[in-house]
Amino acid sequence: MKLLEGKTVLVTGASTGIGRAAAVGAAKAGADVVINYHSRDDEAAACVAEIEAAGQRGLAIKGDVAAPETATEFVVKAVEAFGKVDVMVSNAGICPFHSFLDMPVETVQRTVQVNLLGGYFMCQAAANQMVRQGHGGALIAVSSISALVGGEYQTHYTPTKAGLHSLMQSTAIALGKHGIRCNSVLPGTILTEINKDDLADEAKRKYMEARIPLGRLGQAEDLAGPIVFLASDMAAYVTGAALLVDGGAFVNLQ
Numbered sequence: 001m002k003l004l005e006g007k008t009v010l011v012t013g014a015s016t017g018i019g020r021a022a023a024v025g026a027a028k029a030g031a032d033v034v035i036n037y038h039s040r041d042d043e044a045a046a047c048v049a050e051i052e053a054a055g056q057r058g059l060a061i062k063g064d065v066a067a068p069e070t071a072t073e074f075v076v077k078a079v080e081a082f083g084k085v086d087v088m089v090s091n092a093g094i095c096p097f098h099s100f101l102d103m104p105v106e107t108v109q110r111t112v113q114v115n116l117l118g119g120y121f122m123c124q125a126a127a128n129q130m131v132r133q134g135h136g137g138a139l140i141a142v143s144s145i146s147a148l149v150g151g152e153y154q155t156h157y158t159p160t161k162a163g164l165h166s167l168m169q170s171t172a173i174a175l176g177k178h179g180i181r182c183n184s185v186l187p188g189t190i191l192t193e194i195n196k197d198d199l200a201d202e203a204k205r206k207y208m209e210a211r212i213p214l215g216r217l218g219q220a221e222d223l224a225g226p227i228v229f230l231a232s233d234m235a236a237y238v239t240g241a242a243l244l245v246d247g248g249a250f251v252n253l254q
Ligand SMILES: NC(=O)C1=CN([C@@H]2O[C@H](COP(=O)(O)OP(=O)(O)OC[C@H]3O[C@@H](n4cnc5c(N)ncnc54)[C@H](O)[C@@H]3O)[C@@H](O)[C@H]2O)C=CC1
Pocket: 012, 013, 014, 015, 016, 017, 018, 019, 036, 037, 038, 039, 063, 064, 065, 066, 091, 092, 093, 094, 095, 114, 142, 143, 144, 145, 146, 186, 187, 188, 189, 190, 191, 192, 193, 194, 195, 220
């Protein structure tokens, strides 16, 4: 029996990067998968094709996670299509690198709305559905190593990642009585579109690589296993936890 057989997994921001790897990983582990995506119809369709190639049902629903109604609609459409929601992977996020002293108000507001409030509304909508269903579930937030450390050009971003980590701790308490487990993954530096421009700087990329005991930057697929694990019954007694997936970067002080 596959780890996620019989489960319906929802993933936000899944047309690219970590979200897509999580969606495809969940399908390979036997889940039907519904993805949220913001704008890239072609990439969303390609993700659904990968889910179907793994032998599972897939569905893509467009929407901006910053709008609370997107979360309600996402869950309603997932239930209409596949009957239930067992897992919510709240992954959608942005990181427009910018210096602190002249940070535009709109950049701060949008980053908080997408990363933190988007995650909040998605997890809340999924949890309400899970409570109605009455057989538990799992919420997984894609937080970051940046929940634990700072970034000079990420003063608007790192608080949202700390916020998601904190959200999973509080929802673990609020939802434990309903059998809903709440955990976060804390990726290190993973090569995706979100940091393509930042890591185009060869010196920065080499510096980041040199800080990682496992000797390489991460790939989106490195997150699939940890997310599938936390979604699965193998993690039945894991809640309120945060799993670093960073090649050892966080512990590498000297
Ligand atoms: N790449 C990295 O080094 C790390 C990434 N993360 C987090 O992982 C998550 C995924 O990012 P990546 O896969 O790295 O980059 P990515 O840019 O490939 O993925 C982000 C996804 O979120 C979607 N998205 C953005 N705004 C949205 C909105 N308003 N509504 C719906 N979807 C929206 C994008 O369309 C994209 O598919 C983000 O939350 C990011 O903060 C965390 C730690 C490290």
